[in-house]
Amino acid sequence: MQRRLTAIMIADIVGYSSLMEVAEEQMADRLSGCQELVREKVASLDGRVFNSSGDAWLAEFASPINALRCATEIRNSLAGSTSDGDPLHLRFGLHLADVVIHGDDLIGDGVNVAARIQQDAESDTICVSGVFFDNIRRNSPFAFDDLGERRLKNLSEPIRIYRLRDEVNRFRLQSAPTRVQAASEKRPCSIAVLPFRVMGGGEDQLFLAEGLTDELIVELARFRRLFVSSRSASFAISGNGLDPVKVGNLLGVRYVLEGQVRKIADQIRINLTLTETEGGSVVWSDKIARPFAELLDWVDRTVATVAATVFGRMEDASMITARRKLPENMTAFECLLRGIDCHRLGGVLEDYSREAVTWFTRAIELDPSYAAAYAWRVCAASDLPEFSFPESEPDIRHALGLDPWDAEANRIASFFELLKGDFDHAATLMRRAMELNPSDAYIKARCAAVSTFIGEPDVSLKLLDEAEALDPLLPVWCIEERGIAHYALGRYEETLDALSKLVFQTFRSRLYRAAALMALGRPDDASKLVKEAIASKPSLTVSRFLFQERYRDPTLRQELRRRLEDAGLPP
Secondary structure, rough: OOOOEEEEEEEEEHHHHHHHHHHHHHHHHHHHHHHHHHHHHHHOOOEEEEEEEEOOOEEEOOOOOHHHHHHHHHHHHOOHHHHOOOOOOOOEEEEEEEEEEEEEEEOOOHHHHHHHHHHOOOOEEEEEEEHHHHHOOOOOEEEEEEEEEOOOOOOOEEEEEEEEEEOOOOOOOOOOOOOOOOOOOOOOOEEEOOEEOOOOHHHHHHHHHHHHHHHHHHHOOOOHHHOOHHHHHHOOOOOOOOHHHHHHHHOOEEEEEEEEEEEEEEEEEEEEEEEEEOOOOOOEEEEEEEEHHHHHHHHHHHHHHHHHHOOOOOOOOOOOOOOOOOOOOOHHHHHHHHHHHHHHHOOOOHHHHHHHHHHHHHHHHOOOOOOHHHHHHHHHHOOOOOOOHHHHHHHHHHHHOOOOOOHHHHHHHHHHHHOOHHHHHHHHHHHHHHHHHHOOOOHHHHHHHHHHOOOOHHOOOOOOHHHHHHHOOOOOHHHHHHHHHHHOOOHHHHHHHHHOOOOOOOHHHHHHHHHHHHOOOOHHHHHHHHHHHHHHHOOHHHHHHHHHOOOOOOHHHHEEEHHHHHHHOOO
């Protein structure tokens, strides 16, 4: 008997029998259209419909993220439907399970669990099991509500259920691979640092492994002649089982640094391997075992060794002299890493954001001079509903006062200045962040966004070219800035072309496409996109949307407001 682990998506039409009773022939046509939509979306995300029955569809995916995206794309497309009457409403259940292969069909307890979750879901909602959520939470582009444990019909044990709420806003640590992988030529003096693995399992130590990876990427990026593939690119391909040669071909780098880490009590063990990607030979390796308190000293020495290996000597003359100040207390550093790990998940579940704020606060209590902890606390708190920009401003000011060379503090402070309307200061801070960490594609893309807002969309397009060179897997919410720059230039056809090419549509990309369509005199198409955006993020209004679109030119904001209101977005 053959079995396989697979992500299962089950969907059905709410109130199907009643709809069929009222208008049988019309409903038959609508059902046919819905079937076509489901099969098209499933196939586009590498899935397979393995069973269907009337108004229900059962599909499998090798990737849980793709299964989740498929459910949202189906729901959003139906919301934007232009057919007569109300659009069809579906409910979805998703589960990850080991199933039995029965010809072209899949059967077993896992399929039954997905079906029960779907039957318990409300209209237009997407619900997933706890095991499914655990597999997507670190890379999810969506936020969820925890519904707790539910006892479902004919299941002997309760199942933890999470309900998808809406899209995650643009997020610093998001690593979902939302771009098509594109090969690039290998640059000289180039390196990618792959996410460290935890030796012997231990998911509770992932915060340490990812924190060390981040430290090495940031520190290596300070060498101006060294091209460092960005963090988002490295994390996007992690877990795919790619060897260093394939990583080099994909990211366009000549060297790949891999590592393993394990912490036992106050001791830490690390294995490192530096591989050249032409022939796959190891050019340097190291193993250490030492007290955790000596970790940051080890990071500095390792960065110098790796840099010297890659381009023959250290870049002493042109090394950026500004160095981030390191915490005096190593326990504070560990708290920071734990906080960043929770913050990485904060957009997915609110509880993670609260936990992140707690960790950053603890780091500050242990080391009041720790600038990075103040900056990251603001970032994490901004995900919470009670967040107040004025109340958080002292934290970011304090971070900059303690360490004006911290790239993250400058990046965060830049958006505070945008909200206050000080566009020149915002641009200065973001450019400084980019200079302090020149290989960070995310910061470069955020600098592009600021350039568009202050009235320099041509500069934005150039920065995006540089960001995409740094990261061929740059997330969608970075490269959507290209379409928005075209919109600010009044190039509406180019806006539609750039945003339509995204492999994952966000509520923001849909709304800018709608505004461009209104400018081109296509209100029906614009209205469809607005409906899809609202389905993706139900709390959307024009005022909430414009709060983050901080154009210096008031005419652009007023014009964007008018077009979106005319397309049907609530004021």
